[in-house]
Amino acid sequence: MATEIRVPTLGESVTEATIGKWFKKPGEAVKADEPLVELETDKVTVEVPAPAAGVLAEIVAKDGETVGVGALLGMLGEGSGAAAAPAPKAEAPKAEAPKAPPPGQQAPSAPKPAPAKAAATDANGPAVARLAAESGVSPAGVDGSGKDGRVTKGDMLSAIAAVQAAPAPVAARAPSSANEAAL
Incomplete structure (x- = not known):
């Protein structure tokens, strides 16, 4: 059974955070309470721990995205990591494909x-x-x-x-x- 990884309550007046960095990749084994992702707000930087042991099955919110309190960050699956390893390989070409066609367009927009x-x-x-x-x-x-x-x-x-x-x-x-x- 999959376990959801959600943005915790970060404070009384804090309603959103930015994904700073994922410490694990999909398919990697995770221990309970091991830091998974770093969230940055205007007031604090906090690490979100794994709610249970298992395998990071999916990352829903990517680095740099802004997410609200309670938003889904990713999914934690059961297992040791071997079964979920092929999934990131299948996703990697999809992520690179959109980046390849517009490099000429990205260069002028960078400044x-x-x-x-x-x-x-x-x-x-x-x-x-x-x-x-x-x-x-x-x-x-x-x-x-x-x-x-x-x-x-x-x-x-x-x-x-x-x-x-x-x-x-x-x-x-x-x-x-x-x-x-x-x-």
Whole structure:
């Protein structure tokens, strides 16, 4: 029998959340209370645990989607994962097929979300805001991979790693004497 994975009540005034990241893929075995998905709201980032042990049979809400409290996130089936493994392989070509025809159309549309993203940095969520404050990296300069060009926690972590990996600019040494300044 399949078990539904639903968005839990997140707070009195919180009515929706954005799917941050799925920790498991369809067909993978899951233990009871093991984190399955990360949800981000304006106020908190929360992990939704598995309601029971089994196999992640289906992901209904994809990364970056906005879902309401009580919405269906996915389905958890019984078993060890071997029976459900072929299903993701069948779904993978379907997901890639729509992406293949419009690559020429996607390239021009990619810059369009950037101004809206830069104007609404608080729409990216609390995890992004926290990482931006801690690292000094502005979300406005990061290309968002989330819904509507939103910057995700993963986008920020990648941007921070890139900034930290870049060599620091070498400052010119100030002359220590008048003779050095003349040279």
